[in-house]
Amino acid sequence: MNIGIIGAGSWGTAISKILLNNGHTVRIWTRDTNVYESLTNGENPYYLPGISIPKTIIPSIDLKDVVVNSKLIVLAIPTQAVREVAKQIKSYYQNQIIVNLAKGLEINSQKRISEILSEVLGNVKYVILSGPSHAEEVARDIPTSVVAASENKNLAKITQETFSNVSFRVYTNDDVIGVELGGSIKNVIAISAGIIDGIGGWDNSKAALITRGLAEIIRYGKKKGAKKETFMGLAGLGDLIVTCNSLHSRNRYVGEMIGRGKKLNEIIENMNMVAEGIYTVKALYDEIKALKVEMPIIEKTYEVLYLNKDPRKAIHELMMRELKDEN
Ligand SMILES: NC(=O)C1=CN([C@@H]2O[C@H](COP(=O)(O)OP(=O)(O)OC[C@H]3O[C@@H](n4cnc5c(N)ncnc54)[C@H](OP(=O)(O)O)[C@@H]3O)[C@@H](O)[C@H]2O)C=CC1
Numbered sequence: 001m002n003i004g005i006i007g008a009g010s011w012g013t014a015i016s017k018i019l020l021n022n023g024h025t026v027r028i029w030t031r032d033t034n035v036y037e038s039l040t041n042g043e044n045p046y047y048l049p050g051i052s053i054p055k056t057i058i059p060s061i062d063l064k065d066v067v068v069n070s071k072l073i074v075l076a077i078p079t080q081a082v083r084e085v086a087k088q089i090k091s092y093y094q095n096q097i098i099v100n101l102a103k104g105l106e107i108n109s110q111k112r113i114s115e116i117l118s119e120v121l122g123n124v125k126y127v128i129l130s131g132p133s134h135a136e137e138v139a140r141d142i143p144t145s146v147v148a149a150s151e152n153k154n155l156a157k158i159t160q161e162t163f164s165n166v167s168f169r170v171y172t173n174d175d176v177i178g179v180e181l182g183g184s185i186k187n188v189i190a191i192s193a194g195i196i197d198g199i200g201g202w203d204n205s206k207a208a209l210i211t212r213g214l215a216e217i218i219r220y221g222k223k224k225g226a227k228k229e230t231f232m233g234l235a236g237l238g239d240l241i242v243t244c245n246s247l248h249s250r251n252r253y254v255g256e257m258i259g260r261g262k263k264l265n266e267i268i269e270n271m272n273m274v275a276e277g278i279y280t281v282k283a284l285y286d287e288i289k290a291l292k293v294e295m296p297i298i299e300k301t302y303e304v305l306y307l308n309k310d311p312r313k314a315i316h317e318l319m320m321r322e323l324k325d326e327n
Pocket residue numbers: 007008009010011012030031032035047076077078079080081084085101102103104133134135136272273274276
C-alpha cells in the first residue's frame with residue numbers, strides 16, 4: 001500500500017521502519033531540511049540516533065505530494081500541531097484513512113485528535129493507534145503490542161493488518177474515546193511519577209500514584225463516554241506502566257527533572273522532543289472543575305508545573321486529603 005507519514009520525529013520514523021519492513025511504499029514528510037537530508041542517507045540522528053532506516057523510504061518536504069500519493073495517512077506530529085497541519089492538507093485531502101499516533105488533548109478546547117480532525121476535515125476515516133510503544137524499542141524490533149481503535153471495525157482491521165508483524169502486534173478496539181483518553185492522560189500521570197523518581201525514587205509512592213492515577217483516568221473517561229475496560233488494556237494500564245517507568249519516556253523525564261529542582265521552562269528549552277503531558281495537563285485542569293470530576297493527581301501536577309508549588313508540598317496535600325473508600 002502507498003502510505004504517507006506526516007511527521008518524521010521519533011515515532012513517525014520508528015513506524016516508518018515497521019511499514020517498510022511490512023512491504024509498503026512509505027513516504028515521510030518533514031518540514032526540516034536537515035531531517036530530510038539525513039533520511040535520504042538512511043538515518044535520523046535528530047530524533048532516533050543509532051538506528052538505520054531502509055533507504056527505500058521516500059522522504060519529502062512537500063506535504064501535498066505525500067498526501068495525494070497515499071492511500072493511508074499516518075499522523076505523527078504533536079497534538080498542538082494537529083489543527084494547523086489538518087488545515088494545511090484540507091484542500092487536497094481525498095478522504096483517505098487517517099491513522100493517528102498523537103497522544104494528547106488540545107489546550108483551550110480540551111478536544112481529542114478525532115474531534116479536531118472532524119472539525120477541520122469533516123467526516124474522516126479515523127483510526128487511533130496507541131499503547132505501550134516507545135519508538136526507541138519499536139525501531140529495534142523489540143516485541144510490542146498496541147491497539148488500533150476505530151468506530152468502523154473494517155478500518156481498525158485494515159490498520160491491524162497493515163501494521164502487524166512478528167515484533168509489532170496490533171489488537172483492534174471500537175472505543176475511540178477510551179483509547180484516545182488513555183494515551184493522553186497517562187502522559188500527565190507519567191510526569192507525576194517522574195517527580196517521585198526525581199525526589200527520591202520511592203517505590204511505594206510511585207505504585208500508589210500509578211494506581212490512583214488510573215482511577216482518575218477511568219473517572220474522567222467514564223464522564224466522557226469511554227468504556228472502563230479500555231483503560232484496563234494496552235491503551236490504558238499498559239501505556240501507563242511503560243510511560244511511568246521507562247527511561248525512554250520524555251514525560252517521566254520532565255517530572256524527574258522537576259523533582260530534582262529544575263524549572264519547566266529550562267527543561268523544555270533543552271528538550272528536542274515533545275512531552276505531551278505538559279500541555280494535556282493544562283487542557284484537563286481547565287475542564288475538571290466544570291465537569292465536577294475528582295482528579296487530585298492531575299490538579300497537583302498542574303500546580304507544580306504552572307503555579308510553582310513545591311512537589312513535596314503537593315505530595316503532602318495528596319496524602320492529607322479526606323479519607324475515603326477506594327472505589
Ligand atoms: N516517541 C514515542 O515513543 C511515541 C510518541 N507518541 C506520540 O506521537 C506524537 C509525536 O511524537 P514524537 O514523534 O515522539 O515527537 P517528536 O518530538 O520526536 O517529533 C515531532 C515531529 O513533529 C514535527 N512537528 C512539530 N510541530 C510541528 C508543526 N507545528 N507542524 C509540522 N510538524 C511539526 C517535528 O518537526 P520539527 O523537527 O520540524 O519540529 C517532528 O518531526 C506525540 O503525540 C507522542 O505522544 C506515541 C507513541 C510513542
